[in-house]
Amino acid sequence: MSALELLLEGADERDLTKLAEYKKIGGYKAVVKARKMTPEKLIDALMTSNLRGRGGAGFPMGRKASLIDRASPKPKYLVVNADESEPGAFKDREVMARVPHRLIEGCLISAHAIESTHVFIYIRGEYLTEYEILQGAVDEADAAGLFGDVDIVVHRGAGAYICGEETALLDSLEGRRGQPRPRPPFPPVQGLYGAPTQINNVCTIASVPSIIAMGAAEWAKIGVETSPGTAIFSISGNIARPGNYELVLGTTMRELIYDTAGGVPDGRELKAIIPGGSSVPALTPDQIDTPLDYDSIGAAGSFFGSASLIVVDDRCCMVQLALRAAKFYMHESCGKCTPCREGTRWQVQLLEKIEAGAATEDDLELLASVGSRILGKSLCALGDFAVYPVSSYMKKFPDEFRAHVDRGGCPFAGSSSIEGVVAPSDQHVGDEHGDSRERESLEETHV
């Protein structure tokens, strides 16, 4: 059995949004234990646990903490990335809505490790209900005197995928447009307000109390040696029982998709699995036995990403899917770097031409070429994220792309499962926030 609840432990039985309930299951004991440890010992424990970042990059949290210049005369900041916006991901939302105190306890422990008294939780603006629950839990824990000299500010974003990128998040938190910064300097050296800053995802921070409670060496034995612990996997798309499932890392995709989530419904065939949110390369049914851990998914040619699987069945046209993903990344490109800003638009135009049946063989080559000119050429990974879906669907389903060219149209002939999907970038440009009455009256004025 691969299910194990560390992050969501107790949430099925109790209302863990309440401080008293969380305390009944041992809540806030780990922070007491951690505060008796020196920051060095605490960072050692995080290193021993080998907890890797759950936001996407998989960088070991303890190593990140060790890079913080604690001797700096500047304040040290802990920033929690709760800007969950990756299509397919909805795990952080569940943590904040159901076990907010575990996240808060993780913040207090992590702040002690880097000798910080300022914590900011940057939550995406759309998560209003989750914000209310989290803020309520922060207020309750603070009133109970659990914070010591630590201040936790829950900061709401305002709708921008790019703010999940750590340096864009910092700019946004400083009250700017959320655009990525050049690195170096990296945030542990020069982050929020130019001070040493630790940035971690919600699930990373919420994993910390279990490490301290259990002991790092014991915790490191869970899962796979190079990817210990559990992760909450979000699974969606063409799947019988979509939702969040907390599983030990190293569980195979087959176990998650078929045993846990009930497989592909309606008697359809599995066609593609996007294993880490829409930004990662797709995998195919022959790779179904890949273990869900950082290195195994990496070896299979994709990324662990945000532990968010999108399951696609055989009714879906992969050109349409690539186009919808490409429109998302075009919409969310912040515009700072030319390859990403221009390249994401080119990708959309070429994919529209292919889907319409107006493309030639040269256009397929051009699309691949555009991708190669975006990859690795911008300040942050958004450009890469825009390319991976397109290039991987082309690579895994070359016949389907070619068929659009050869037949002069979509081989699904209107029967694709996502036929007719419209994106925000397709809505009335200029009227996006608009008022049709005002536009009509304007038109009348001009007649």
Place this chain on the structure above:
Amino acid sequence: MRDFDALVREIAARYPDQRSAVLPALRIAQERHDGWLPPEAFVEVADALELTPAYCQAVASFYDMYHLAPVGKHLIEVCTNLSCALARAQDVVDAFESELGVRAGETTEDGEITFRLVECLGACGYAPVAAVDHRYRHPVLPADVPTIVEELRVGA
């Protein structure tokens, strides 16, 4: 209604630099201006935080949740990203357009409801997903659409 300046300054005091309060200040200003940010809202935010109106407008224009033109009293937003698309969100979009008599991105004739498409709302396991006045509804099926619209119209 509390004094806007005092409220914004209270929020700003939580941060090492008061500029960090721009996003919350814009949100409050928008709530106080019928759901959008007219030019005077930028002046108010700028005055409260010792910034310029142009700076505040530049920040606001970056984020999807700030509205730079008038919107309806109610906001219906539907996600059409990958997981919602695989759950036929496009049928939900069609149902809203037909029920409201507007296209995505528009406001109803009576100024009551703005309908727009948004990118992933982070509820993919419960697709298709809609946010009605910022509260998530999921799954939303085409058959649910008349009830959602009726609830808003009755409540208005």
